Amino acid sequence: MIVRCALRELTRHPLRTLLAVAGVAVAGAMLVDMLMLSNGLQTSFRELLESAGYEVRVSPAGTLPLDTEATIRDADALIERLREESGVAGVAPVLAANLSMHGELERSVFALGVDPDAQGVFRMLSGRPPGPGEVVLGPEGAGGDTLSLAAFGTLGAVAGTTPRALRVTGRARFLYVSESEVPVALELGTLQAITGRRDRVSFVMVAATPGTDPDALAARLAERFPEVRIVSIGELVEQAEQRLSYFRQLAFILGSVSLIVAALLIGTIAAVSISDRYGTIAAARAIGISRRSILLTLLLESLAQSAAAVAVGLTLGLVTARQLERILSDFPGLPEAVRFFVPDARILGIAAAGILGIAALAALIPAYRVTRMPIATTLHREEP
Amino acid sequence: MRRSRPPRPLRPAAIVAIAAACLALSAAAAAAQTAGGVPCPRDLEVLVERGFAARTGLAAGDSVRVGPTPRTACVARVAGTFVPPPDPATLTRERPRFLFHLPDLAELADRPDAVDRFTLKLRPDADPDSVASLLAPVMPGAQVMSATELADRSSATFNVIRRFHVAIAWITLTASGVFLACLMILRVQQRRLPVAALRLTGISRRTLFLWLLLETTAVSLLGGVAGLGIGALASDAINAFYQRRYDTALLFSLIGPDSLLLALGLAVVLGLGAGCVAAGLLLRADPLAEAGR
Numbered sequence: 001m002i003v004r005c006a007l008r009e010l011t012r013h014p015l016r017t018l019l020a021v022a023g024v025a026v027a028g029a030m031l032v033d034m035l036m037l038s039n040g041l042q043t044s045f046r047e048l049l050e051s052a053g054y055e056v057r058v059s060p061a062g063t064l065p066l067d068t069e070a071t072i073r074d075a076d077a078l079i080e081r082l083r084e085e086s087g088v089a090g091v092a093p094v095l096a097a098n099l100s101m102h103g104e105l106e107r108s109v110f111a112l113g114v115d116p117d118a119q120g121v122f123r124m125l126s127g128r129p130p131g132p133g134e135v136v137l138g139p140e141g142a143g144g145d146t147l148s149l150a151a152f153g154t155l156g157a158v159a160g161t162t163p164r165a166l167r168v169t170g171r172a173r174f175l176y177v178s179e180s181e182v183p184v185a186l187e188l189g190t191l192q193a194i195t196g197r198r199d200r201v202s203f204v205m206v207a208a209t210p211g212t213d214p215d216a217l218a219a220r221l222a223e224r225f226p227e228v229r230i231v232s233i234g235e236l237v238e239q240a241e242q243r244l245s246y247f248r249q250l251a252f253i254l255g256s257v258s259l260i261v262a263a264l265l266i267g268t269i270a271a272v273s274i275s276d277r278y279g280t281i282a283a284a285r286a287i288g289i290s291r292r293s294i295l296l297t298l299l300l301e302s303l304a305q306s307a308a309a310v311a312v313g314l315t316l317g318l319v320t321a322r323q324l325e326r327i328l329s330d331f332p333g334l335p336e337a338v339r340f341f342v343p344d345a346r347i348l349g350i351a352a353a354g355i356l357g358i359a360a361l362a363a364l365i366p367a368y369r370v371t372r373m374p375i376a377t378t379l380h381r382e383e384p
Numbered sequence: 385m386r387r388s389r390p391p392r393p394l395r396p397a398a399i400v401a402i403a404a405a406c407l408a409l410s411a412a413a414a415a416a417q418t419a420g421g422v423p424c425p426r427d428l429e430v431l432v433e434r435g436f437a438a439r440t441g442l443a444a445g446d447s448v449r450v451g452p453t454p455r456t457a458c459v460a461r462v463a464g465t466f467v468p469p470p471d472p473a474t475l476t477r478e479r480p481r482f483l484f485h486l487p488d489l490a491e492l493a494d495r496p497d498a499v500d501r502f503t504l505k506l507r508p509d510a511d512p513d514s515v516a517s518l519l520a521p522v523m524p525g526a527q528v529m530s531a532t533e534l535a536d537r538s539s540a541t542f543n544v545i546r547r548f549h550v551a552i553a554w555i556t557l558t559a560s561g562v563f564l565a566c567l568m569i570l571r572v573q574q575r576r577l578p579v580a581a582l583r584l585t586g587i588s589r590r591t592l593f594l595w596l597l598l599e600t601t602a603v604s605l606l607g608g609v610a611g612l613g614i615g616a617l618a619s620d621a622i623n624a625f626y627q628r629r630y631d632t633a634l635l636f637s638l639i640g641p642d643s644l645l646l647a648l649g650l651a652v653v654l655g656l657g658a659g660c661v662a663a664g665l666l667l668r669a670d671p672l673a674e675a676g677r
Binding site for chain 2 (some may be wrong): 015016023026029145227258264268320327
């Protein structure tokens, strides 16, 4: 009976109901998007880092991996010492450098020098990892059996000026490379020779043995190796989050605004709809319908309207998130796999609960007021 | 900290700005002429970024140790502080910036006869793009680009953020548009009884339609102006917050004439549209039924 009454009231004013549903749906969509934005970077960045299988990163003092062009000197000795540490299951050195590609297409490529037996920066799609004098291309890399690469910034007769022909051994998906970069992978020694950076690496990835806490391992290694910076994935995610805190702040502000807009809209509609029915409600109370039933009917009205809006809003939110993700995917320097909007059931649940909670609260105030109005006076003043 | 002789100004032309990414820095005084067996540059001087100097209490005349690693750090005298030009690209930079004489930094970083980039000042009649395309083939292993191209490349981040803001703005506009339409319709529907009574006294539909339209437009306009006021206050608050946070003179929020016109225009157009629909529906109804007779 209560449900039927609530639904009948909503269908009596279709335009009003439709507009309210549309308004709350757009606010709900914005809320979903902002909740996804506030959480997406953290989630996807952590997933990306963990997918490599190395939980600790070692980079030049004062920097983070691939943050600057700085390199670690005496890398071989450092790697040996790291391998001897307890709790260390594997060590993967990486040297990164921009190289110029020569041939039919002259362009800049982002080269990663790795140990083919221990690396966590790419996944082979076809072929095999690069050995000395060999190269692996990205999925979209230019075809051909060989590739000519030379170091940038070596003007005149300096080592590395002459392009070096490398044999292509396969294709790989690179984990930490942005969409705008053209990645290639070389054997570490080969890249060190091309760039003239012997015994140097950009960063080292360290895998912890099973049962070892990566944070504790990173802290212990940081004490033992003060000449470099050693961080765990948790700290890296924290750093990335700090740098992109703008998106979190924006998400917080716009998410709050969405909730306020939804509350205002639902509250206004509920207030107007209830004030139109002062007489009817007073008459209903006069014939013995309890305050509780009236309150429930009015709350249900608001919740039914908001539930429809939530259903539309969540769908709309997922669609707009995809469009917004497309825009942000052009963000320079971010790995291709990083996502700003990561849909998850918990977020959708929070958004739905938020809107429904706000709807209940916004309707509760005018509903409570109307059930407290004196019946006789109201019936005198209002026409049922 | 050790106070030494008064600061001697550095010549800007002889200075190259390179982030102290690879330089471990500590504020302890030391007088070694070699660091880890590597000779230090003579009379090593450094300019320190103002914000960092203020946070750490560094001042001209103080001594700091700088080097690729703490073990190979050299003593440098703080010659003064500097304020980097406002640049949105470096806002979130956490590492402090230091300015060195180019040969000193090259020696410290063990990169003799190396620079990261050159900046060329052209004659007034030279076209930067033409010069860049002439120089590129004679400088293999280097990228040559005009300042405009460089600016385009460095502003890629902000272009993405601008597009993102525009998309968010459209969602917000849609939400506020629907909200406005809803309010206008509610407002007109509340006039049901007076409008029915006025129609029964013989006032024409046209007059009533214009009255309702005028009312909704005025409400929208007033709401729009109030919204702009709130927006201006919010904009000031955003600028004050971020300028203080990042110690910069950059403007983070700017209400230009185009956004002003768009906001007001949209408020009026949406108000008019919603008023038209609501008034049309109201005036089409039977006044006797509306009056409950």
